[in-house]
Amino acid sequence: MKAGERIVAHAVVPLDFTYNYRVGQYIERYIKALGEKKIMAVKCQDCGRVFVPPRKICGTCNRILDEWVEVGPEGTIEIFTIGHVKLNKGLVEKIDKPSIIAMVKLDGASSLLPCVINGLDPEKVKKGLRVKAVFKEPPEDSLFDLDHFEPVG
Amino acid sequence: MRNVGIIGVGYTPVFVSKRKDVNLAEMVSESVEAVFRNTGLSPDDIDAITFGNMQTFEGVNLPHLLMSEHIRAVDKPIIRIATGGTTGMSTLQAAYYYVASGIYDVVLAVSWEKQSEGDSQVGLAGIVMPEAMVMVQHGMDLLGGRGMGGMGGGSTGAAAYQAMSYLHHSGADPEHIDKMAALERSNAALNPYAHLRKKTTVEDVQATPFISWPLRYGHTCPTSDGATACIVASEEKAAKLADKVAWIIGVGCCTSDPSTANFIEGQMTDPADQTVCKIAAKKAYEMAGIEDPAKEIDLAELYDGFAHQSLMWLEKLGLCKEGEAHKLLDRGVLNIDGDLPTNPSGGVFSTNAIGSSAMNRATECALQIMRKIEGEHQVPKTVKKALAHGWGGLFQYVTVMILSDTPRKI
């Protein structure tokens, strides 16, 4: 076979394995707090930054993070994008109603949290808009207990 | 070219089947914290990082990105190396080249696996999956096909061919595999960083069922969760940063064609031939100035996913004549207090967090040379030169590293 000569037969091999991830000590505590409608973050005692989602290390300061603080549930949209598509297993699919995905700065946090914003006309989304967390009721002990964000008031 | 030495090693506190309490990044960070604790160094001392694991085992693509903060890599150069079972040593060799080149002075090498989060036999099946699927599509019978028979038992199935061939050529008996297994498991019982830590007798091994003759369940390695971090430094920096150094005086690596080593595309050649191992060893010996390895090497840490392999590698590496390894075993030469202690750590056979397995061979050699072994498996003899070996790919990829208590003369 030479370059340029086309292959007619493709072997289609889906590699769809199931993995069982441990969420780890930090996300575990974060999820538990979501069930109580609280968003927990960790604070670095060296640089003072408050990280959400919480994690073990502040990479800049080489510090193991162990001070927990509550942040939110309200925050401010810092960056946003309006989605006209969604991805389904890596394939781009059109959607009827545009979505809003934003980086929200929760009150008291240094990190921006990637969020889905519901209950808002995409035309009206702008930087600086105040939003609040909406939790799942009853909680199901997963990350999805923080369901989405919506405009305040 | 300049001299490079290992100045510190850190392991996760344990190597076990399931680390349920931590996620991937948290687990790996423990080894990095351990190496800093053991050496008294901090991330500020590190110029660059080399990093390796077999990513399909955890289903995370380029996991160094995800854990850059956990391995203290922020703002530092980092390279990801992956070569299969040998990943750990390839990663350490990368650190060696980084320092030997003069570009960086102190490099942290990190390797790990957390096999409990995926199915390792799925990861291994992924090696041959595309070929297998094509063959099935072309009407090949997976179970009956002569070439593919080895797939039946995952990697054990393929290793059974190798064990059979080895026994045939060496004159060793299946009982020698039992004996080697018992020896290594008993060594592992002394090693706090080993996974299967039970003092084991030959009878214990013989009581386990056969998986694929001549290999029994008691001849196979476990799957482990664990991570290893290792700091290497230039001669100049090592003098400032470390009290003891294990010098890397020889490196070697060789690959061949996967189809000449086993069962791909219906071919079946001798998986116990291992010419690659001889070539890799020759390179490492030449670089290290070793003329008679059987005389000059004091200790060996070999990559033995299966117990027969320790015996086989001793021969292929020239640490004894072909067909003699089982005689050394019978004479007690391979024991911790023998003349050629072999896998005093318990080997991969007792602890197998795959990505780190080949690195652990070198770190165990380094700790034996420095006499810094934690646990009871420090060998009584003085170790001047030790050989670390890695094996992987599709039975056809070998890495070798020679460590020494004195640097090379350059």
Place this chain on the structure above:
Amino acid sequence: MERKVAVVGYAMTRQASDIGVPRPIMLFELVKGLFDQMGITRDDIDTFVLCSNDFQCGRTISNVFEDTPVGAYMKDETKVEADGVMAVMYGAIRIMSGLYDTALVVGNSLGGSEFRPYLIMDYQLHPAYDRQLGILNEPVTAALQAKAYMEKYKITEDHLNKIAARLLRNAAKNPFALRGKEDATPEYIASSEYLYEPLRELHCYPFTDGACAVVLASDKRAKALTDKPVWIKGFGDSIEGYFLGDRDLSWSRSAKVAADRAYRMAGISNPAKEIDVAEISIKFASQEPIICEALGLFPEGSGAEVADRGLAEIGGEMPVCPSGGGLGAYPFSAMGLIRVAECAKQINGEAGDIQVKDVKTAVAHGQDGFCAQHNAVMVLSSEEG
């Protein structure tokens, strides 16, 4: 640098959405062709550095299946799972260690026909957080990064369209590129559909098959292998944290740190003056100003001016990606290698219709991760010095 290393040979496949041959054949023809062109055999190569990725290949230990096609049978071989610039860097470091005099670096990726690039990128997300939530994916992160830069420096979608149009026009003149359009205008780009605002389809990289091979040699061997060695003067790489919410997306800290390392090694103090052409790896048009500024090729926040005044055009002040860059083709693991090879072409005056005048010094760039979390920079030059 104690030991100097040069690029002494290079070859690439055409970059296509379906290269049409199996990977081993693609690699064999590429490498054998390069050896023939250079008049060498595989015995002239001391060490082999492969650049691929088990996820992209859909198989574990993918390198061992590439060993024989590239001529590594019974040889020293290793695999870098990162961008191609990292692989070239590692090849150079191996030579600089003094143990080898020649290295073959080969990268390949079949993102056009064999895997879905956006899905492969999903596997880079934090498996127990971001991947669970499904909020982020590659185009979303790129859109957020684009917004961060555009808002900070007041650049508009029209500027993005100008960048994309320029790259597609360049790619049209590059016979190796997958996607080009001779008469691409900003309006043409604006006529493509939005994925995530402000990014439209034509702002994004095309899914690409391709491979590239580069032969490196020590100063001792280089001149015997070619009349026109291209010297590797400096390199560097750097990584930043994973979480996007803790990074300033309006610039690239890691690209800046990587470039600083490379320039220090190369003795470059004013990159905007001393560099004649840049081949950078961008996946989205919006990344071009961010990377260029981090590399010191243009002043901070100058994206609008650069686009309006055509400063990055082939005939401009600082030509960027005369090949069309990532908008012309983006074969993952081969990408950075192709950037290095394109730089070598430019320096040797072999770039044909995309040749920039009087190139002495060129910079190649590669990236990995979301919003270019890990960056690698390499400076190449015609002068051994």
